[in-house]
Amino acid sequence: xxxxxxxxxxxxxxxxxxxxxxxxxxxxxxxxxxxxxxxxxxxxxxxxxxxxxxxxxxxxxxxxxxxxxxxxxxxxxxxxxxxxxxxxxxxxxxxxxxxxxxxxxxxxxxxxxxxxxxxxxxxxxxxxxxxxxxxxxxxxxxxxxxxxxxxxxxxxxxxxxxxxxxxxxxxxxxxxxxxxxxxxxxxxxxxxxxxxxxxxxxxxxxxxxxxxxxxxxxxxxxxxxxxxxxxxxxxxxxxxxxxxxxxxxxxxxxxxxxxxxxxxxxxxxxxxxxxxxxxxxxxxxxxxxxxxxxxxxxxxxxxxxxxxxxxxxxxxxxxxxxxxxxxxxxxxxxx
Amino acid sequence: xxxxxxxxxxxxxxxxxxxxxxxxxxxxxxxxxxxxxxxxxxxxxxxxxxxxxxxxxxxxxxxxxxxxxxxxxxxxxxxxxxxxxxxxxxxxxxxxxxxxxxxxxxxxxxxxxxxxxxxxxxxxxxx
Numbered sequence: 501x502x503x504x505x506x507x508x509x510x511x512x513x514x515x516x517x518x519x520x521x522x523x524x525x526x527x528x529x530x531x532x533x534x535x536x537x538x539x540x541x542x543x544x545x546x547x548x549x550x551x552x553x554x555x556x557x558x559x560x561x562x563x564x565x566x567x568x569x570x571x572x573x574x575x576x577x578x579x580x581x582x583x584x585x586x587x588x589x590x591x592x593x594x595x596x597x598x599x600x601x602x603x604x605x606x607x608x609x610x611x612x613x614x615x616x617x618x619x620x621x622x623x624x625x626x627x628x629x630x631x632x633x634x635x636x637x638x639x640x641x642x643x644x645x646x647x648x649x650x651x652x653x654x655x656x657x658x659x660x661x662x663x664x665x666x667x668x669x670x671x672x673x674x675x676x677x678x679x680x681x682x683x684x685x686x687x688x689x690x691x692x693x694x695x696x697x698x699x700x701x702x703x704x705x706x707x708x709x710x711x712x713x714x715x716x717x718x719x720x721x722x723x724x725x726x727x728x729x730x731x732x733x734x735x736x737x738x739x740x741x742x743x744x745x746x747x748x749x750x751x752x753x754x755x756x757x758x759x760x761x762x763x764x765x766x767x768x769x770x771x772x773x774x775x776x777x778x779x780x781x782x783x784x785x786x787x788x789x790x791x792x793x794x795x796x797x798x799x800x801x802x803x804x805x806x807x808x809x810x811x812x813x814x815x816x817x818x819x820x821x822x823x824x825x826x827x828x829x830x831x832x833x834x835x
Numbered sequence: 836x837x838x839x840x841x842x843x844x845x846x847x848x849x850x851x852x853x854x855x856x857x858x859x860x861x862x863x864x865x866x867x868x869x870x871x872x873x874x875x876x877x878x879x880x881x882x883x884x885x886x887x888x889x890x891x892x893x894x895x896x897x898x899x900x901x902x903x904x905x906x907x908x909x910x911x912x913x914x915x916x917x918x919x920x921x922x923x924x925x926x927x928x929x930x931x932x933x934x935x936x937x938x939x940x941x942x943x944x945x946x947x948x949x950x951x952x953x954x955x956x957x958x959x960x961x962x
Contacts, residue, residue: 733866798865
């Protein structure tokens with residue numbers, strides 16, 4: 501999209517000064533400290549396959565065993581002679597890691613490096629009109645010489661002048677990817693974006709990984725009902741029903757008007773055989789909902805199905821439904 | 836409407852046509868999945884960003900230069916349906932996560948994308 505390239509230049513451009521590039525983006529007390537993540541693995545790229553090499557580097561850094569050869573069929577597009585960002589993101593998920601694209605800001609990149617996280621960066625080593633795309637892994641920086649340290653191509657330790665790095669990175673829209681173990685949060689993190697990333701993991705079937713990611717969000721943002729809902733849903737799918745119920749209750753503590761949490765809690769209560777409690781939950785949700793709420797239909801249908809189940813069930817020996825599940829050991833200390 | 840804008844509008848139309856709109860699931864007794872529950876939250880976050888964009892003086896200048904009435908644009912944004920917001924969100928999902936709409940894709944792009952969504956001819960004050 502040409503327009504996008506133009507506005508990106510407007511937004512990010514203007515870095516043609518002759519002063520140091522790095523130090524204005526480093527914290528005040530820390531402007532001389534070098535950072536180098538020496539333990540980051542290295543895979544020399546073959547042919548045009550810098551995408552698989554760079555992603556394998558980050559995946560192995562998080563403890564995965566995957567190699568570039570494993571990844572190439574997943575991400576390398578022979579017709580394009582390269583990999584697309586979306587393919588790298590999808591492959592990251594397939595290997596049970598959470599992909600998080602950082603803000604297109606040098607300060608964000610440097611902060612992740614300081615936190616010990618290498619960053620997969622896209623660079624345009626050519627011209628804007630004649631791009632030469634390249635994936636590399638940023639592993640550190642040298643403020644005194646104003647350089648960025650990269651694992652790049654066939655070079656294990658490539659030093660690039662920060663000004664040049666910034667130009668090549670900005671010409672690639674400042675695209676930088678973190679590959680996170682589920683449960684690890686970036687240094688600069690937007691809750692909605694991270695929860696969305698967890699939901700994307702969930703929707704490709706990486707349920708355990710998504711659950712761990714949601715759990716981390718409930719620790720960091722205990723009042724975020726969506727995070728608790730995600731935790732509940734993933735625990736449900738993993739068969740951890742008591743944990744799931746606990747999570748839904750936490751969602752309702754965080755947001756008493758959360759219709760989805762009411763619905764899902766009611767379903768769990770019904771599965772336990774606690775039909776009156778289930779129906780009470782749904783009735784309350786319907787009462788507080790607005791007439792145009794998208795979830796009303798779901799609530800009504802859940803109610804119908806629970807009534808059906810109740811009529812078909814043997815209610816002679818029910819569970820103790822007065823028991824609100826005791827505080828289950830979990831990420832949140834409260835409750 | 837000048838030809839550059841027509842061409843841009845055409846490009847955005849093509850992009851959006853390539854984005855598959857998902858409709859809300861028919862009512863089933865099933866767990867409400869997390870992405871669906873997030874829709875409302877993400878909708879209000881998107882709307883807030885759009886409105887903040889429209890309130891900016893530089894955006895309004897840009898709109899006026901393109902011959903668009905900012906007030907009409909704001910009204911149309913406020914009336915965006917869930918499906919339209921979802922389509923926009925799908926597109927924005929391909930952009931870096933965690934970056935605000937304005938930071939990443941620039942004021943002008945926001946304006947042009949919104950134009951495509953709301954139907955370009957509706958809010959032009961001159962042709």
